Amino acid sequence: MTASGLIDTRRAMLAVRGPDARTFLQGILTNDVGRLGPETPVYAALLSPQGKVLFDMILAWWNDAVLLDAEADRLPDLARRLALYRLRAKAEIGEMPEIAVGLLWGADAGAIAEAAGRENPDLRVLPDPRLPDLGYRLYGARADVEAALAAAEPATAEDWTRHRLALGVPEAPDDIRADETFWLEANAALLNGVDFRKGCYVGQEVTARMHHKTVLRKRLVPLSFDGGTPEPGTALMAGEKEAGTVTSALDGRGIGLVRLDRWEDAETVTADGLTAHMVAPGWLAPALTGSAA
Structure with missing residues (x-):
């Protein structure tokens, strides 16, 4: 087997839902939220007015909500910052602790990801929008994510770090420093x-x-x-x-x-x-x- 997977407890999910959710995020994030779809995630950031990264995130469409895959330790800070920009937009912001984030990569990752998505419609299995070689991100109930990752070799956070360093992809908070790094x-x-x-x-x-x-x-x-x-x-x-x-x-x-x-x-x-x-x-x-x- 040439695939590795883990549940990434360093990441957590924030949901933005409501009739103005997309337009609200479109007005503050660096990428085109209009591209977001059930099979199309979007990588974006919320910057300071000076152009420095405050939060980077991966957006996924989940039923009636836009999910924000972001740093778990700073999720409350992200929610508060979004609330400051919401003004009169009809959008609700809330954490979703019931959604786990899974990482899956390696030569067989595509086949495992395809099978997992086909077998469990409650699981969102998406290619990493930053770089195809990074693999896939899985979103769903922890038991569902664990079941999907059972087809891969168990990995650790250090294994993921080795993988992304081999590809040269920076991540927060190690490389992308809040309010220090220009996007x-x-x-x-x-x-x-x-x-x-x-x-x-x-x-x-x-x-x-x-x-x-x-x-x-x-x-x-x-x-x-x-x-x-x-x-x-x-x-x-x-x-x-x-x-x-x-x-x-x-x-x-x-x-x-x-x-x-x-x-x-x-x-x-x-x-x-x-x-x-x-x-x-x-x-x-x-x-x-x-x-x-």
């Missing part, structure tokens, strides 16, 4: 997290300016290390100059927020004495040339 620095344009043609949303002006008028100076990029693994928070040094910071790392792989100009000018970049290498997976490689947003 485009988190590769949102390459991971289907922003629509530049939709109408206004919070932080849209800064995000659009970064996309159209500037070259990104910093970006979250995949890293590998020779001979060990530095701790998250370790500075990336290009000689005497700081070239970035390691944001997450495990088993010799990692992600870092990198000053691209300093990295390009350096013969060697180190992290706590370990030589660091920038890795360019296929989805990211074109953007690293010239660092287009």
Whole structure:
């Protein structure tokens, strides 16, 4: 069997329902909520007016509600922030602790996901909207998610971290830091997290300016290390100059927020004495040339 799965207790679900749910979210989130459908999830973020990420999330359509798959520890904060923007919109916001989040990936994940969705209509089985190789996300009652994942090898949170680091995909809170990381620095344009043609949303002006008028100076990029693994928070040094910071790392792989100009000018970049290498997976490689947003 070449599929792995787990219930991700680090994630939890918030529901937005009511006649204005979609239009309300459309006016504040970075992506086009109009694309959301029963089989089509959407990756998006709620930004500060300065264009920095406050919350990133995966949206799924669930019966009469829009589900927001977000950080479990910050779900009450997300609910409060959405309530501030709701104003007179006819939309109700509430947590859904009865819905579990399952992760499924690997060569056989597609077949398992298809079978699970076919056998249980109460289970929502969706491709990860950021990158196909990430696999699938399963939403439903915990017993239903567990039953679907029984066809895969049990995995741990560290296994998932290894998987996403191998693909170079950043996640909150490790890499995408609340009110610190600009959405485009988190590769949102390459991971289907922003629509530049939709109408206004919070932080849209800064995000659009970064996309159209500037070259990104910093970006979250995949890293590998020779001979060990530095701790998250370790500075990336290009000689005497700081070239970035390691944001997450495990088993010799990692992600870092990198000053691209300093990295390009350096013969060697180190992290706590370990030589660091920038890795360019296929989805990211074109953007690293010239660092287009």
